[in-house]
Amino acid sequence: xxxxxxxxxxxxxxxxxxxxxxxxxxxxxxxxxxxxxxxxxxxxxxxxxxxxxxxxxxxxxxxxxxxxxxxxxxxxxxxxxxxxxxxxxxxxxxxxxxxxxxxxxxxxxxxxxxxxxxxxxxxxxxxxxxxxxxxxxxxxxxxxxxxxxxxxxxxxxxxxxxxxxxxxxxxxxxxxxxxxxxxxxxxxxxxxxxxxxxxxxxxxxxxxxxxxxxxxxxxxxxxxxxxxxxxxxxxxxxxxxxxxxxxxxxxxxxxxxxxxxxxxxxxxxxxxxxxxxxxxxxxxxxxxxxxxxxxxxxxxxxxxxxxxxxxxxxxxxxxxxxxxxxxxxxxxxxxxxxxxxxxxxxxxxxxxxxxxxxxxxxxxxxxxxxxxxxxxxxxxxxxxxxxxxxxxxxxxxxxxxxxxxxxxxxxxxxxxxxxxxxxxxxxxxxxxxxxxxxxxxxxxxxxxxxxxxxxxxxxx
Numbered sequence: 333x334x335x336x337x338x339x340x341x342x343x344x345x346x347x348x349x350x351x352x353x354x355x356x357x358x359x360x361x362x363x364x365x366x367x368x369x370x371x372x373x374x375x376x377x378x379x380x381x382x383x384x385x386x387x388x389x390x391x392x393x394x395x396x397x398x399x400x401x402x403x404x405x406x407x408x409x410x411x412x413x414x415x416x417x418x419x420x421x422x423x424x425x426x427x428x429x430x431x432x433x434x435x436x437x438x439x440x441x442x443x444x445x446x447x448x449x450x451x452x453x454x455x456x457x458x459x460x461x462x463x464x465x466x467x468x469x470x471x472x473x474x475x476x477x478x479x480x481x482x483x484x485x486x487x488x489x490x491x492x493x494x495x496x497x498x499x500x501x502x503x504x505x506x507x508x509x510x511x512x513x514x515x516x517x518x519x520x521x522x523x524x525x526x527x528x529x530x531x532x533x534x535x536x537x538x539x540x541x542x543x544x545x546x547x548x549x550x551x552x553x554x555x556x557x558x559x560x561x562x563x564x565x566x567x568x569x570x571x572x573x574x575x576x577x578x579x580x581x582x583x584x585x586x587x588x589x590x591x592x593x594x595x596x597x598x599x600x601x602x603x604x605x606x607x608x609x610x611x612x613x614x615x616x617x618x619x620x621x622x623x624x625x626x627x628x629x630x631x632x633x634x635x636x637x638x639x640x641x642x643x644x645x646x647x648x649x650x651x652x653x654x655x656x657x658x659x660x661x662x663x664x665x666x667x668x669x670x671x672x673x674x675x676x677x678x679x680x681x682x683x684x685x686x687x688x689x690x691x692x693x694x695x696x697x698x699x700x701x702x703x704x705x706x707x708x709x710x711x712x713x714x715x716x717x718x719x720x721x722x723x724x725x726x727x728x729x730x731x732x733x734x735x736x737x738x739x740x741x742x743x744x745x746x747x748x749x750x751x752x753x754x755x756x757x758x759x760x761x762x763x764x765x766x767x768x769x770x771x772x773x774x775x776x777x778x779x780x781x782x783x784x785x786x787x788x789x790x791x792x
Contacts, residue, residue, distance in 0.1 A: 335626050337660045339395075341496070342649050343638040346376040350385050350396075352646045355741045355780070357653025360395035361385070362428060364638060365419060368412065369399040370452070370509060370527070375638070383422045395425040401450035403431050413437055420445055426470065439468055446470040451498065452509045456482070458489035465493045471631065472496065476508055477685050480621060484628045494631040499618040500648055500673075501636025503684055505531045517594075531613070617681035619651060619669050623659040643709035643727075643782055644676055646739060675707035675737075675784055707737060707784040711763075713774065722774040723755070724763075724783060731762040735786040742777055746786065 342353035344361035353361050363377045363385060364370065377385065382398060389396035398419055404412065412434055420427075420442055427445060429435050430452035438445060448471040449455060449464050456475045464472055471494035474483060478497075487495060505511055513530035515521045520528050588598040616636070618625075625633060633656065635648050651669050658666060673681070710730040715723040730736065730749070737746050752760045753771045763770045774781070 335660050335662075336629065336631075337656060338626060338630050339632040340649065340652055340656055341397075341632050341634040342645055343501075343635060343640070344377075344385065344396075344645075345638040345640070347381055347385055347388075349642055349645045351388070352642050353649050354389070354392055354394055356646045356649035357741075358394070358649045360397060360425065360632075361389065362397040362399050362634075362638075364399045365416070367415065368402050368404070368408065370402055379418055379422075382419060382424070386422050386424055389425075397426045397428055397448065398424040399428040399450070400434070401428050401430040401452050403452065404434065409433060413441060428473070435467070435469070443468070448494075448496065449473055451475060454507050454510075458486045461486055461490045461493060461495075465490065470494060473498075473634065476503065476616070479688060480624055480628070480686050483625070483630065487629050491629075495629075496632035496634055497625060497630050498616060498636060499622065499625070499633045499652065501616055501640075502679075503613040503616050503682070505613055614680040614682040615678045616684045617670075617673055617678075618683055618686055619655050619673060620665060621683065621686055622652065622655040623665055626656065626659040641709065642712070643739075643784070646782055647672065647676055650739070650741075650744075671706055707786050709782065710736070710785045711783040713778050713781045713783070714769070716774070716776065716779050717771075720773055720775065721753070721771045722778055722781075724770055724772055725766075726763045726768045726770060727766050728785070729763065729765045730783075730785045732760075737784040737786060738774065738778060739782040739784060740777060740780070747775075 339359045340357060341360045341362060342358040344350035344353060344363040350361050350363070363382060364375050365382070366375055366378060369375070386396045400416060400419075402408070416427075416438065420438075425446065426448045427438065428448045428450050429438070430450035435447060435449075438447060447469045449469050451473045453464075453473075454475045454477070455461060455464070455472050456478060461472050472490075473496040474486065476498050478486075483495070483497060505513075511527070511531060514528045517528070517530050590596075590598055622633065633652065635652065637644055637648070651672050655665070655669055658664070708728050710728045711724040711726045713722045714725050717723070732749055732752050734749050735746055736749050737744055749772060751773060752763065754760055755769055755771060760770060
């Protein structure tokens with residue numbers, strides 16, 4: 333059986349990231365429309381940049397999708413057609429939308445424009461897919477809350493519409509985009525594109541009892557030496573995610589959360605037999621499931637991260653491109669790809685709901701920050717001189733004696749850094765980090781390459 337190669341879809345938070353995505357193997361990118369996408373903040377794409385991005389994509393024979401997927405209140409409904417009209421005139425390959433009202437407005441005004449249903453619509457069954465197909469949509473981006481078996485069942489029931497699945501990136505603690513924390517703390521509505529990622533913040537816990545008169549939670553000192561991490565370790569293997577098994581040892585206890593920037597603002601949090609619900613999800617990584625998704629017949633594999641770095645876009649594009657090409661060619665999965673993704677800043681990885689696992693696998697209880705575990709992005713090659721020395725703009729510290737990985741569309745390789753000079757030609761032992769430019773000897777091809785410092789031995 334000949335397998336169809338799915339589209340590899342990457343985020344474009346800027347034109348430079350868009351170009352990197354294409355250079356490293358993306359077939360298409362998506363960028364947010366200001367005011368009407370879930371990246372209203374940290375969004376470099378205005379109308380001019382959208383037009384330039386679409387033109388460059390089409391010149392390369394690639395695709396450019398415009399994300400217009402917020403759930404609008406009335407004031408944005410009134411201005412929507414006015415603001416989307418010049419975007420549509422630029423001829424993007426599709427609009428990514430979530431709100432039924434806005435979809436209806438676009439379908440009535442521009443019936444020829446392809447629309448992809450955003451993951452924000454939380455499509456979890458084949459009848460919903462058929463509904464949207466009947467409305468006239470070209471592609472359904474399936475909910476992140478589906479298993480591989482459920483995706484396969486939808487594909488079998490809906491063989492003649494495009495399906496898209498997320499395979500890498502941040503996960504929400506609610507159904508995608510439905511979290512209320514940001515709106516509660518900061519008056520910034522996640523569904524209006526202004527999420528502050530309150531689920532990633534640092535919280536402390538305080539023990540609590542219930543006031544018998546009011547039923548409210550009252551703080552009291554925590555037990556000496558109590559640790560959620562220790563309790564979690566104790567509970568490993570003792571309960572299942574969806575009932576069954578032994579009752580969780582913390583099931584009958586109540587705690588109060590306190591965010592470090594809001595002392596004294598105590599919020600009750602409880603655990604039951606289904607597991608724990610502390611706020612911070614691990615990141616999605618499904619590179620090991622690409623082969624199955626290709627076999628299922630998914631049309632597009634999507635990577636999340638429009639606010640992530642150029643390094644993130646390049647590395648994920650390169651890794652998932654190789655995974656797709658191997659799957660289509662019938663080659664076995666290369667476990668080294670997992671190691672390469674460990675070089676990206678991440679909160680720990682999970683396959684999310686693609687595999688049914690205990691709830692502990694989804695949550696990162698230790699930290700809300702990201703950390704690189706295998707390598708660290710340290711620089712971008714800005715210019716290559718005729719003498720073989722490259723001018724590098726540094727991003728993080730590296731030094732003579734470090735092992736560097738050169739990340740390039742034509743292939744990656746490692747070398748030990750033996751010499752380094754300032755732009756004035758003075759010897760350097762250490763590049764202290766951004767902002768700084770240094771010169772190092774790099775054998776070609778290295779034009780436009782990214783550099784990573786290897787932090788630990790390559791597991792391969």
